[in-house]
Ligand SMILES: Cc1cc2nc3c(=O)[nH]c(=O)nc-3n(C[C@H](O)[C@H](O)[C@H](O)COP(=O)(O)OP(=O)(O)OC[C@H]3O[C@@H](n4cnc5c(N)ncnc54)[C@H](O)[C@@H]3O)c2cc1C
C-alpha cells in the first residue's frame with residue numbers, strides 16, 4: 012500500500028477510484044445556449060465536486076502540479092474538497108493563483124495540469140479545472156473576503172494594463188504593503204477577460220467580483236489612461252513618484268490576411284468583432300448605442316482556429332447567424348483552441364471547414380462582402396513550429412457565400428509603450444525583452460510580463476509572469492538592488 | 494467622470510465644450526484627438542482636441558451633431574459630465590517651417606484644423622486659411638482663424654456670407670495666381686478632402702488630410718479604423734489620423750463609413766422620438782440649435 016493511502020481522507024480505496032467515472036460538467040443544452048449569451052457550463056454541485064475529487068490518486072509525485080504554470084498544489088486542494096473544507100481548498104489555491112474562478116474556466120487544462128494527470132494514462136484525467144472553478148465560486152458565494160492587514164511600506168507601484176498579468180501584480184503587491192495603482196487604456200478593467208472572452212465562457216460578473224475584491228484590498232484603478240500617450244513611463248517614475256512600474260499591455264494588435272477585399276464592409280478583425288460585442292455590448296443594441304451588423308439569417312465565417320476564432324463564431328451564432336463556419340488551414344490536431352471549446356462549438360452546430368484557406372474576399376460591387384474565395388489545403392512537411400505545413404491543392408478553389416467574415420489569425424505587440432520609453436529594449440517582433448526569472452526589463456525599476464513579453468499565450472502564463480514580477484518588484488523595493 | 498466647465502453653441506448644431514481633463518491637457522499636441530463615451534450605454538466616438546490649457550487643466554472640443562451620440566453630447570450643458578475621455582490619441586501634426594501653408598477647413602473641420610494652423614503660424618510659416626461652410630450661420634471660428642493666419646478666405650455654399658462657392662474654388666485661385674504653396678492641410682468632409690487632393694496632385698503640392706473612419710478603442714487594438722494608404726492597411730488611430738492625401742483611397746473610406754448606416758439612422762430616430770416625447774411631456778424646449 013502506498014504511504015499516502017494511510018493518511019488519506021479519501022474513503023475510496025485507490026483501486027476503486029479508477030472505477031468512478033469523470034463527473035460530467037452540467038451545461039446548458041446546446042440547442043438552447045446557441046441562442047443566448049448565458050454561461051455554457053453551469054458548475055459542479057458540492058456532491059459532484061466531492062465525487063470527482065475522490066478520483067484523485069494522491070500521487071507521491073504529482074505531475075499535475077508540475078504541469079501547472081503556477082504550480083498549484085492540486086493534490087492538497089483536492090484532498091480538502093474530499094474532506095468538505097471548500098474554503099480551505101480555495102485558500103490553498105490562492106497561495107499560487109489569485110484568480111481561480113477565471114483559470115478554472117479558461118485554462119487549456121488538457122495541455123497543462125490535466126494533460127499530465129496520472130489518471131489519464133488509464134482513464135479520463137481528474138477534472139482539475141472544474142474543481143478549481145467549483146471552490147472559487149463557492150468562496151465567492153459565501154462572500155468571504157479576507158482583506159489582509161499589512162503595514163504600509165510607503166512604496167508606490169504603477170501597473171500598466173489591467174489584464175491577468177497586471178491584476179496579479181497588483182493583487183500580490185498590495186498584500187505586501189505597497190501602494191498600487193493600475194492604469195488602463197480602456198474604460199473597463201480586465202483586459203482580454205472583458206473585451207475578448209465572451210460572457211458565455213467567462214461571465215463578466217466574475218471578473219468584476221475579483222476586481223472589487225482588489226479594490227477592497229486597496230488597489231487603485233485609473234481607466235482612460237493610455238500610457239505612452241496620456242502619461243509616459245518616465246513621467247510615472249520621475250514626476251508622479253512611482254518607485255517601480257510593471258508593463259502588462261498584452262498583445263493587442265490584430266493581424267490581417269493581406270488578401271484582396273479585406274476592406275469590404277462585413278470584414279472584421281476578431282478584436283473589433285469581440286470588442287463590439289463584449290466591451291461595447293453591441294448585442295444589446297439599441298439599449299446600448301454601439302452598432303453591429305445584423306447577423307440574423309446571415310452566413311458568417313471566422314478565419315483561424317484558436318480560442319479567439321471560436322469565441323467569435325460562437326458569438327455570431329448567438330447573434331442569429333444562419334450558417335456559422337470556422338475556416339482553418341490546418342487539421343483538427345493542430346487547432347490551438349481549448350479542447351472543451353471545440354467540443355462545445357461542434358455541439359452547437361458550428362461548421363468546421365478544415366484544411367481550407369481564403370484567398371480573396373468577393374464583393375457585390377457596392378463595397379459589401381458576398382463570399383470568400385477559398386482553397387483546400389493538404390499537409391506537407393513540418394514547418395518551423397513543428398506542425399505540418401499546409402499546402403494549397405491546385406484547382407480546389409471554391410466560393411463560400413458570406414455576409415460577414417471575421418479574421419482571427421493572431422495578434423502582434425502594441426508598440427505605444429515601447430516607442431515612448433527610451434532604453435526599453437524589444438525583440439525582433441516588438442515584444443518587450445524581460446528576464447524569464449525576474450521579469451526585469453532593460454530599464455531600471457521597470458518590469459514587464461504577459462503577452463507583451465511572450466506574444467499571445469494564456470491567462471495562466473500571464474498570471475505566472477505577474478507572480479514572478481511581483482516577487483522581484485518586492486525584492487527591488489525592499490533591497491534597492493537592481 | 495470628466496466635468497464640462499463650459500458649453501456653448503458656436504453655430505446651429507455645433508457646440509464647443511471645455512472639459513476638465515488634466516492629464517490630457519498636459520500632453521495634447523495639435524492634430525490629436527480624444528475618444529469619449531458619454532454614459533454607460535454609450536458608444537465611443539473620436540473628437541479632435543481644439544485647444545488645451547494645461548494651467549486650467551482643460552481641453553476644448555467642438556462637436557457637430559451628426560447622429561445620436563453627437564446629438565446627445567450637444568444636449569449637455571455647463572456642469573454636466575462625460576463618463577470617459579481618453580487621449581490624447583493619434584500622431585500629432587508634423588509642425589515645422591514649410592514656408593507657405595494653406596489650411597483648408599470645411600464645416601466642423603475648421604475647428605479640427607485650427608490648432609494645427611496656430612502651431613504652424615507659431616513655427617514661422619505663412620498661413621493662408623480657407624474656411625468653408627454651407628451658409629453664414631455655420632461659419633465657425635472666423636475670429637480665431639484670423640488671429641493665426643496671414644489671410645483668411647471664406648466661402649459659403651449658398652453665398653449667404655463672404656464668397657459663394659467651395660473651398661476648392663479659393664484653392665484654385667491661389668494656385669492660378671501663382672502663389673507658392675509648400676503644404677496644404679485639408680480637414681473636413683471626405684468629398685472636400687478628396688477634391689482638394691485631386692487639385693493639388695496635379696500641381697504636385699504636398700497635401701495632408703485628417704481622416705475620420707469609424708473608431709472604437711483608438712489604441713490600435715481593434716483594426717476597425719483601417720484605411721487604405723498607398724495600397725496598404727494603416728490604422729488611422731495610431732498611424733494617423735493625418736495622411737498624405739495623394740496616397741489615400743477615399744472611396745474605401747466613404748464605403749466603410751456607411752457600414753452602420755441602418756443602425757445609426759435607427760438610433761437617431763429613436764433618440765429624436767424620445768426627445769420630442771420628453772419635450773411634449775414637460776414642455777421643456779429642446780436644446781437650442783441641436784438639430785442636424
Ligand atoms: C478572444 C480571446 C480568447 C482567449 N481565450 C483564452 C482561453 O480560453 N484561455 C487562456 O488561457 N487564454 C485565452 N486567451 C489568451 C489570454 O486572454 C491572454 O494570453 C491574456 O489575457 C494575456 O494577459 P495580459 O495580462 O498579458 O494582457 P491582456 O489581457 O491583453 O491585457 C492587457 C491590457 O492592457 C491594456 N493596455 C494596452 N496598452 C496599454 C497602454 N499603453 N496603457 C494602458 N493600458 C494598456 C489593454 O487595454 C488591456 O486591457 C484568449 C485571448 C483572446 C483574445
Ligand SMILES: Cc1cc2nc3c(=O)[nH]c(=O)nc-3n(C[C@H](O)[C@H](O)[C@H](O)COP(=O)(O)OP(=O)(O)OC[C@H]3O[C@@H](n4cnc5c(N)ncnc54)[C@H](O)[C@@H]3O)c2cc1C
Pocket residue numbers: 526536537538539540541542554555556557558559560561562563564601604605704705706707708709734750751754757758761
Ligand atoms: C480622428 C477623428 C476626429 C474627429 N473629430 C471630430 C470633431 O472634432 N468634431 C466632430 O464633430 N466630429 C469629429 N469626428 C467625427 C465624429 O467622430 C463623428 O461625427 C461621430 O462619431 C458621429 O457619431 P454619431 O453617433 O453622432 O453619429 P452616427 O449616426 O453614429 O454616425 C454618423 C457618421 O459618423 C461616422 N461615425 C459613426 N460612428 C463613429 C465612430 N465611432 N468613430 C468615428 N466616426 C464615426 C460615420 O461616418 C457615420 O456615418 C472625428 C472623427 C475622427 C475619426
Ligand code: SF4
Pocket residue numbers: 078079080081082083085108114115118120123124125139140143471
Ligand atoms: S491554474 Fe490552470 S493549469 Fe493550474 S491547476 Fe488551475 S486549471 Fe490547471
Ligand code: SF4
Pocket residue numbers: 066067068069070073074075076085086127128129130137139
Ligand atoms: S496527477 Fe492526477 S491523480 Fe495524481 S495527484 Fe495530480 S490530480 Fe491527483
Ligand code: FES
Pocket residue numbers: 707708709710711712713714715716717718719728729730731
Ligand atoms: S480605433 Fe481600434 S484600431 Fe484604431
